[in-house]
Amino acid sequence: MPSLLGQVELAEVLDLTTVQQLREDLAAAIAEHNIIHIDASKVERAGTPAIQVVLAAGRDLSADNRKVVITKASDVFRAAFRDLGLDQQFSEWSEE
Template sequence: METHILKTQKISLAAIIDTVATHDLKSELLIPYRAGTALSLDASAVERIGTPGLQLLRSAANSFEGAGFAFTITAPSHAFLSALKDAALDGANTVRTDAGTL
């Protein structure tokens, strides 16, 4: 599917993404999705992210890309990358970051 690049909304992820933060993040992710813009998430500050947060990001990536909008995760922290690996979400074509496809 063709990716539309009209403008990109940038969001910095919180240091701790637990269940409560995941709920808040979902609301924040819906804004650019409903506006039909690309999304760039800065994951450099992430110190801890739980499975619900990772699942939300995976679902968001699918939704954005399915609608033809770019979805990227930039500057993933070591903790973020470790959480992806621990949750077995580091396989090919699961989550794309500026460090490569995870």
């Protein structure tokens, strides 16, 4: 049975070279927790594939009546969502 709260700290660079590790980290957290806090405070560069992985994780959790919370998002991470037209999704998941 999943425990209540897990945390995933995002890397400074979220691009094609790091997206597989991001997917694995989020999948492991999803398997073990009901609520995942994603600490995005260190993100200095975020590409579309990484944002897609975060979106997929959030939707997987939501489908199971679980939750993702984006914490301490850097301006770059926030802008990556905005640039993709995902302001509303960011707002729904952000604790800020």
